[in-house]
Amino acid sequence: MPFKSQKNTGAIGVTVTGIDKGVEADLAPLKLGDRAKGMTPYYIQVKVTNETGSDFSYSSLGLMNGLLADGTKGPHVTVIGKFEKCDSGNSGKAFTTKDASYNSCVLALAPAGAEVKGASYSASTYRDLAPNTDYGKDAVTWQ
Numbered sequence: 001m002p003f004k005s006q007k008n009t010g011a012i013g014v015t016v017t018g019i020d021k022g023v024e025a026d027l028a029p030l031k032l033g034d035r036a037k038g039m040t041p042y043y044i045q046v047k048v049t050n051e052t053g054s055d056f057s058y059s060s061l062g063l064m065n066g067l068l069a070d071g072t073k074g075p076h077v078t079v080i081g082k083f084e085k086c087d088s089g090n091s092g093k094a095f096t097t098k099d100a101s102y103n104s105c106v107l108a109l110a111p112a113g114a115e116v117k118g119a120s121y122s123a124s125t126y127r128d129l130a131p132n133t134d135y136g137k138d139a140v141t142w143q
Helices: 024-030
Strands: 002-004 009-021 040-050 064-068 101-110 116-121 140-142
Touching (some): 024 040
Antiparallel strands (some): 040 101
């Protein structure tokens, strides 16, 4: 997929390696209060690979959402700081060579009675890198 860091452009590979179900109590450290009541957290495990050898050091993937069984996006949570159950991390210093990779985690929520069954990546900011492709409108999905 096309990718831009603050200074460089190129491409990354994104592979969803697993989706793990948590329990509502996992969300307590995030202090979401009633906003998380009845929600089940899911941890989308992702492997990100540098496909072009561009200097993407300290980059973050971002823009991923959990997909519910009916194909709609689940509620999104942005975590500021550390969340022990799901380390979103970044690429680190060495993400500068072709085939370099790192693992990340995306927190997704499912309302009561629903399950996260997939993920979507929707970044509209890369249209200039992939003409006729708008991931904001037509997200890349894993199900």
